[in-house]
Amino acid sequence: MLTQLHNVEQSLNQVILGKSSQIRLALCCLLAEGHLLLEDLPGMGKTTLAHALANSLGLSYRRVQFTSDLLPGDLVGMNIYDTRSQQFRFQAGPVFSQVLLADEINRASPKTQSALLEAMEEKQVSVDGETRALPTPFFVIATQNPLFHAGTSALPESQLDRFMFRLSLGFPDHQTEHQLLQRDSSTSRLELLTEQLNTEQLRALQQQVPKVAASDALIDYLLALVNSSRHRSDMLPLSPRASKAILRAAKAFALINQRDYVTAADVQQVFPYVAEHRLAPSSDAQESRLSQLLLLQTPCPI
Amino acid sequence: MLTQQMLQQKKLLLCWAVIQFSLLLLLQQAFAGWVIAIFALLLLYRLLSVFQAKAPVSLKLVNLLAGIIAITFFLQLRQAGVLHFMLQILLLAATARLLALRHLYEARQLVWVHYFLIACCFILHQDMLIALLIFLVFAANLYSHYRLFSPSVHQVNWPQTGRSLLIILPLWLVMFLLFPRLPPFWQIPNANIASTGLSDTLDPGSIEQLVQDDSLAFRVEFDGALPPRQQLYWRARLYEDFDGRRWQVTTLRQNANRQRAANDAAASKDSSLSYRIIAEASQQTGLFALATPVTSSSNVFISPGGLLSSSKPVSQRLSYQVSGSLIPVMLVSEQEQLLNLRTAPGNPQTRQFAYQLKQQYPQNHALVQALAEHFRQQAFYYSLTPPPLGSNSIDAFLFDSRTGFCSHYASASAVILRHAGIAARVVGGYQGGNWHPQQGYLAVRQREAHAWVEYLDNGVWQPFDPTAAVAPERILNSLDSALPEDQRALLDPGWRQLALLQNVRQQLMHLDYYWSVWVLGFNENSQQQLWRNLYRHLPAIAYAVAALFSIIIVVLLYYRLTRSSTDNTPEATKQLYRYLGKVLASKPPSLSVSAFLLQYASHYPAHNVCLKQLIALYELALYKEDVVALKQLKQYLQCHKAELGRLRRAIKNT
Numbered sequence: 001m002l003t004q005l006h007n008v009e010q011s012l013n014q015v016i017l018g019k020s021s022q023i024r025l026a027l028c029c030l031l032a033e034g035h036l037l038l039e040d041l042p043g044m045g046k047t048t049l050a051h052a053l054a055n056s057l058g059l060s061y062r063r064v065q066f067t068s069d070l071l072p073g074d075l076v077g078m079n080i081y082d083t084r085s086q087q088f089r090f091q092a093g094p095v096f097s098q099v100l101l102a103d104e105i106n107r108a109s110p111k112t113q114s115a116l117l118e119a120m121e122e123k124q125v126s127v128d129g130e131t132r133a134l135p136t137p138f139f140v141i142a143t144q145n146p147l148f149h150a151g152t153s154a155l156p157e158s159q160l161d162r163f164m165f166r167l168s169l170g171f172p173d174h175q176t177e178h179q180l181l182q183r184d185s186s187t188s189r190l191e192l193l194t195e196q197l198n199t200e201q202l203r204a205l206q207q208q209v210p211k212v213a214a215s216d217a218l219i220d221y222l223l224a225l226v227n228s229s230r231h232r233s234d235m236l237p238l239s240p241r242a243s244k245a246i247l248r249a250a251k252a253f254a255l256i257n258q259r260d261y262v263t264a265a266d267v268q269q270v271f272p273y274v275a276e277h278r279l280a281p282s283s284d285a286q287e288s289r290l291s292q293l294l295l296l297q298t299p300c301p302i
Numbered sequence: 303m304l305t306q307q308m309l310q311q312k313k314l315l316l317c318w319a320v321i322q323f324s325l326l327l328l329l330q331q332a333f334a335g336w337v338i339a340i341f342a343l344l345l346l347y348r349l350l351s352v353f354q355a356k357a358p359v360s361l362k363l364v365n366l367l368a369g370i371i372a373i374t375f376f377l378q379l380r381q382a383g384v385l386h387f388m389l390q391i392l393l394l395a396a397t398a399r400l401l402a403l404r405h406l407y408e409a410r411q412l413v414w415v416h417y418f419l420i421a422c423c424f425i426l427h428q429d430m431l432i433a434l435l436i437f438l439v440f441a442a443n444l445y446s447h448y449r450l451f452s453p454s455v456h457q458v459n460w461p462q463t464g465r466s467l468l469i470i471l472p473l474w475l476v477m478f479l480l481f482p483r484l485p486p487f488w489q490i491p492n493a494n495i496a497s498t499g500l501s502d503t504l505d506p507g508s509i510e511q512l513v514q515d516d517s518l519a520f521r522v523e524f525d526g527a528l529p530p531r532q533q534l535y536w537r538a539r540l541y542e543d544f545d546g547r548r549w550q551v552t553t554l555r556q557n558a559n560r561q562r563a564a565n566d567a568a569a570s571k572d573s574s575l576s577y578r579i580i581a582e583a584s585q586q587t588g589l590f591a592l593a594t595p596v597t598s599s600s601n602v603f604i605s606p607g608g609l610l611s612s613s614k615p616v617s618q619r620l621s622y623q624v625s626g627s628l629i630p631v632m633l634v635s636e637q638e639q640l641l642n643l644r645t646a647p648g649n650p651q652t653r654q655f656a657y658q659l660k661q662q663y664p665q666n667h668a669l670v671q672a673l674a675e676h677f678r679q680q681a682f683y684y685s686l687t688p689p690p691l692g693s694n695s696i697d698a699f700l701f702d703s704r705t706g707f708c709s710h711y712a713s714a715s716a717v718i719l720r721h722a723g724i725a726a727r728v729v730g731g732y733q734g735g736n737w738h739p740q741q742g743y744l745a746v747r748q749r750e751a752h753a754w755v756e757y758l759d760n761g762v763w764q765p766f767d768p769t770a771a772v773a774p775e776r777i778l779n780s781l782d783s784a785l786p787e788d789q790r791a792l793l794d795p796g797w798r799q800l801a802l803l804q805n806v807r808q809q810l811m812h813l814d815y816y817w818s819v820w821v822l823g824f825n826e827n828s829q830q831q832l833w834r835n836l837y838r839h840l841p842a843i844a845y846a847v848a849a850l851f852s853i854i855i856v857v858l859l860y861y862r863l864t865r866s867s868t869d870n871t872p873e874a875t876k877q878l879y880r881y882l883g884k885v886l887a888s889k890p891p892s893l894s895v896s897a898f899l900l901q902y903a904s905h906y907p908a909h910n911v912c913l914k915q916l917i918a919l920y921e922l923a924l925y926k927e928d929v930v931a932l933k934q935l936k937q938y939l940q941c942h943k944a945e946l947g948r949l950r951r952a953i954k955n956t
Contacts, residue, residue, distance in 0.1 A: 215927045217872040261926035264894035299891035302875050302924055 001205055002258055007196040008056045009256075015052045015189050016045050018176035022167050024256060025273055026053065026141075030202075031209055032252035034164020034245065035120050035140040037105075037277065039284075041147065044169045050101040050141045051190055057202055058195035059098035059137070066108035068151060072115035076125045090127065095119050098135050098199075102142040106152040116140070117159045137202060146284060157236065157281045164245050165270075166277040168286050205255070212251035213261040217302045222247060222267055225298045235279040235290045246274045264300050271295060314409075315352045317446045318400055319345050321416055324439045325393060328423045328432070332386040333393075334378075340371065344397055359401045368398040385425070392419055409450055416443045428618055430817040431810075483826045499584045500730045504541045504549040504753060506695060509709045509730075510686055515748040518582050519732060520590055521815060522744040525576040529592070531734055532777050533628055535754065535765060536590040536746060539730035540607050544720075546646035547695055549713060549728050554641070576625040580818055583618055587611045590731065590746075593765075595626035606634045621823050631756070631763045639758060642725035649696040649717065656721030666724050666759045673715060674771040680704065682711075684773035708776070711768035712753040725758035729765070733777065741812050874923035874932055878916075881939045881946050885953055896921055902953065909949045912942055 005027070012023045026049065029036045038046045047063065054061030064075060077093030094100060095116070102116060119125050120140050124133045142163065144155075160166075172180065183189075197205075214222075222243060230237040238246075247262070249270040254262045272288035272295075279290040326333070326341050333341075344367075351359075375382070375390045382390070396415045403409060420443060423436045499519060501508065520536075541549035581589055589602060589610040599622040602610050608631035612620060633639060645653075663669040683705040691698040696717050699710050706714075712728045719726035733752035735744040754767040770777045836843060871879075878895060879886055889898045896917045903913040919938055922931035939946070 213926050215872070215925050217870075217875070218925055220870070261921070263896065263921055263925050265897050268894070268897075296892045300894045302872060302895055 001197070001201050002255075004197040004201060005205060005256065011056050011193055011196060012049075012052050015193065016049055016169075017180055018172045019045070019049075019169055022169055023049070024253075025165060025167055025270070028249060028252040028256055028270065029165040030057075030137070030139050031206055031255060032164060032245075032248045033137070033206055033209075034249065035142070035162065037160075037163040037166040038141060038143045039146050039166060039168050040143065040170070041145065044171070046141070046143045046169065047101060047103070048190065049169070050099060052193055053139075053141075054099040055190065055193040056196050057099075058198050059139070059202075060135070061099045061101070062094040062097035063101040063103060064094045065103045066105050066112070068107055068109060070108045070112050072112050075112060075115055076119065076127060079128055090130075090132070092132075095125060096132075096135060098137055098139065100138075100140045102140060104145055104152075105142040106144050106149075106154055108153070110153050110156075113153070113155060113159065116142075117162050120162055137199070137206065154282070157278075160281050161239070161241060161245075161278050163277065164249060165273045167273055170286060209248065209252045209255055211260075212254050214247060214251065215261070218262055218264060218267070219247070221264055221298075221300055221302060222250075225267070225271065225294060228294050228298045229275070229279060229290075236281070238275060238278055242275060242278050246271060249274050264302055268295055268300075312352050314446055314449055315400075315403075316349070317442055317449075318412065318416070319349050319352070321439055321442050321446070322393070322397055322400060324435070324442075325396075325416070325419050325423070328436065328439070329389055329393065329419070329426065331426050332382070332389040337371070337375075337390070341393070341397055344401060348401055361402050361404075364398050364402040368394055389419070389422055392422075406450075413443060413447045413450060416446075428818075428822050430814045433817075478824070479829070479832060483829060498582075499586060499748065500539050500588070500751060502539065502551040504539075504709055504713070504728060504730055506548075506688075506691065506699075506706070506710055506713060509751050509753055510688075510707050512751040513686070513749045517748055518811065519584075519746050519748050519750070520579050520581040521818075522580075522735065522746065523578045523742060524744070525578075526574075528737060528744065529575065529628060532770075534592065534734050534744075535729075535752075535767075536592060536732040536735075536750075537609060537729055538588050538590050538732065540609065540756075541728040541730060541753075542641055544644070544646050544713075544717065546648045549716075552641065574627055576623070578621065578623045580619060580621045580815075580823070581616055583616055583620075585615045585617060587613070587615055589616070589620075589622070591624050591626065593626065593628045594631050595624045597625050599623045606638075607631065619818055619822060621818070630765060633758060633761045633763065639725045642727045642758065643720060643723070645717070645720050649694045651694075651697040651701050652714070652717055653721050655700065656718045659718070660722040666757065667764075669722060669724065670719070670757060670764075670766050673718060674766070674768065677711065677768055677771040682706075682772050684769065684776065708769040709753045711772060712755050715755045715766065715768045716757075719755065719757050727756050727763075729754050729756050733767075738812065741815055743815055745811065745815075872924050874920055874935055877932075877936055877939060878920060881943065882950070885950055902949070906949060906952060909945065909952075912945050913949075916942075 009020075009023060009027060012027075013020050016023060026036055030053070038049070040046055050063070051061055053059075064070070073093070075093050076095050077091050079088040080091045081087075082089045105113060105116070108116075115125075119134060120138075123136070123138055124131055126132070145152075171177075226238045226243045226246070229235055246267065250262045250266040253266045253270050254260070257266070272291040275291045275294070276283060276288040279294075283289065323342070323345055326338060326345075330338060347359075371394055372391065375387060375394070379387050392415060396412060396419065399408060399412050399415070403412070417440075420436060420440050423439075424433070427433070427436070498515075498517070500512070539551055542552045543550040575592065577592075579590060589612055591598075591604075591608070591610045594608050595604050595610060598604055598610060601620070602612055602622040602624075604610055610622075610624070659669055659672060663672050681704055684707070685705045686707060688699075688706045688710060689703050691703065696714050699706050700714050700718075709728075716726045716728050730751075730753050732746045732750040733754075734750050735746040737744050752769070754765060754769065756763040756765050758764075767777065875895060882899075885902070886895065886898070889895065899913055899917055899920075903910050903917070906913075916935070916938060919931050919935040922928045923935050
């Protein structure tokens with residue numbers, strides 16, 4: 001199954017050039033059953049990433065453009081009265097998909113945002129008292145525009161940590177962009193992507209993540225790292241939920257790297273992407289200043 | 303070039319220049335005045351060139367200069383002596399090297415030559431304070447040495463330095479205690495320093511000058527109790543020639559100094575008193591003893607007059623043991639008696655007075671008593687500043703001014719006694735001393751200088767101190783109490799009267815005493831004594847050492863046990879640290895061990911395979927808590943010990 005995962009990674013790298021580490025982290029987030037927040041300017045390939053991920057994994061993909069007048073019902077779906085059968089029929093919203101791209105999530109009203117975040121946490125939605133389970137796997141990729149904040153409502157700190165990872169794709173380098181311009185069209189490539197890993201296999205991989213070994217010494221190091229963020233005024237403290245997320249992410253990262261044990265290097269690799277938006281919600285995703293500071297200040301004895 | 307840059311370091315050059323300057327001052331005895339001046343100028347030039355960032359002087363010029371100076375040194379070899387010549391050449395070499403310093407190896411040579419010269423300072427100086435100064439120069443040299451070998455370290459690691467000093471301390475102590483004391487390889491030349499203390503001539507007025515000097519003359523430790531103060535007459539000189547004005551040591555005695563007296567008769571007498579004298583450097587041969595010394599250490603001679611002298615001028619602190627008694631000195635020969643009956647022309651009134659006395663008191667003893675009574679009854683005064691006396695000085699003193707210091711009284715008394723037909727002489731020496739009960743020694747300073755009289759009575763030289771009749775406080779207490787208020791200021795300049803300074807001086811003197819007893823006085827004899835003592839207490843020492851070792855082992859074990867219970871370092875990491883501790887010491891704290899080692903794997907292709915394997919096993923053992931991998935890791939580390947050693951050296955060298 002890991003070989004198939006690598007095929008997925010390779011084919012994603014064919015579509016999105018020069019972003020192998022972000023792709024690996026995104027896959028890692030998917031394996032850890034977390035949700036991904038992409039913070040980028042428009043046109044950096046966020047949609048492409050989401051779409052390619054869905055395609056190569058054979059998952060159903062929906063995209064919702066969040067606007068200020070988007071209502072929770074538009075997202076979740078609603079009961080519509082069917083005149084023919086004279087019954088209420090549930091019209092499922094875009095949330096009922098395996099990969100949901102929530103574009104510009106900070107443009108929607110807080111009410112809509114929390115409806116999505118609730119769905120992300122519970123993996124189910126309730127409409128008119130009826131609870132409906134969301135499809136599995138359920139993977140939300142939300143995007144945010146770091147600039148142009150006018151008319152937006154920023155995600156509150158309490159909801160930001162529903163996202164396991166926060167990534168930024170960033171600008172491609174000169175060579176990559178040159179290559180990008182030379183080839184015909186990326187969308188055609190996107191359509192060429194075939195299913196490399198089916199849902200069952202993905203599910204099995206996700207179930208393997210908690211089984212990855214994490215030794216006592218490693219957990220001690222992780223706790224030292226998390227602890228160093230507490231009791232200080234220049235950052236928000238990392239919660240136990242955060243430490244759980246870090247460990248899970250590190251385990252997924254180890255799995256992608258074909259290991260069945262977590263190393264300190266794994267923790268150090270994923271830490272900035274898991275921790276930075278919890279330490280400083282309004283920071284820039286490009287630079288992970290606070291988490292790098294913590295990494296530097298925490299001695300790693302192992 | 304790296305070395306060039308290093309040598310440009312102002313700090314180092316400055317440090318060396320200061321060291322050489324201090325060496326020049328410390329070794330100044332070995333150098334003529336003009337040499338010191340030239341060396342100082344050269345060093346000053348070097349210092350200036352440091353601050354103006356000039357290049358070092360051209361090698362040719364330095365060679366020429368050093369050659370000329372070396373030749374002059376050689377021409378003066380006979381005058382200076384071999385030791386001084388060696389010191390001159392060494393310091394010249396060091397200074398010339400500093401002037402034209404270009405390479406790192408030259409700097410290293412310089413540092414070693416400095417060490418040698420610093421050690422040489424101890425040939426010329428043993429004083430405690432100067433030893434402290436020498437130690438400071440040594441520390442400066444050590445610092446420059448440290449900087450030379452680790453130029454990249456900008457700060458001295460004080461805890462580490464302190465620890466290494468602590469480690470070296472026992473070794474240093476053992477070396478001091480047990481290293482054989484070798485006799486000197488060369489003759490230490492006599493310094494051309496003015497001698498201090500009593501001179502061979504006694505002017506009226508020479509002792510007044512001496513008592514204004516507060517410096518130490520010698521110290522005494524008594525094996526028994528301290529004799530009463532009125533008996534502490536330290537004899538140093540016998541003045542037997544009188545020319546009508548001044549007293550002199552006879553040439554006969556000066557020549558006789560060398561031969562050792564046959565003291566068989568005296569040796570049979572009781573030698574109840576035993577004491578040890580530590581004499582300060584005086585550049586004179588004369589030493590000190592109470593009344594009749596019977597035996598003394600081998601380095602000191604007892605001359606026929608009962609005086610002690612050293613075979614060569616005392617240029618370093620000298621310690622000797624004396625045993626003797628407080629009974630007066632015996633007459634040695636007829637000649638000695640005749641010598642002390644000679645009178646000088648002049649002083650008619652005194653002559654008259656002596657005849658009168660002789661007629662009144664035919665007994666020698668009674669006459670002396672009468673003379674003392676005369677001094678006591680008549681209006682005689684004791685003073686540091688007597689008025690000047692005319693040509694008939696004794697007459698003027700006895701019948702006119704009647705004011706004088708101990709030398710006046712002693713001189714006048716001896717002249718009267720001689721005119722009365724009694725053999726008499728003036729004795730120069732010290733009276734009393736400052737007893738320090740806690741430290742257990744008597745400090746005799748130059749201010750205790752004194753002169754008194756010895757007259758012959760029944761073949762024995764009886765001491766007679768006319769000063770005791772005039773100013774008994776001088777004998778019973780001290781000079782200060784005997785002098786009138788206004789003259790005490792003469793003894794003590796203003797700064798000496800400050801209580802605090804006085805106290806500090808006092809403490810320094812005590813420290814100096816311990817220094818001379820325990821450090822300088824530790825000679826072959828003490829060393830042999832130490833060996834004997836060690837041998838006698840061999841079992842006890844063995845037990846003590848065994849006990850100490852077992853205590854250390856218990857403490858270490860306890861420390862290890864308690865540490866291992868609280869220390870939760872994983873076993874795999876411990877194993878790795880055991881073999882690669884030195885390499886891992888430079889690991890940035892935030893980096894994980896395997897990531898750190900991985901860097902070396904790519905830097906050292908020769909060790910790539912080994913390191914990669916090591917990392918793989920380590921990760922399995924640590925992160926997967928794999929017991930088999932841990933065992934393999936241990937084996938792997940053991941098998942590749944040699945390779946890891948090579949890696950360590952390779953890392954150290956780059």
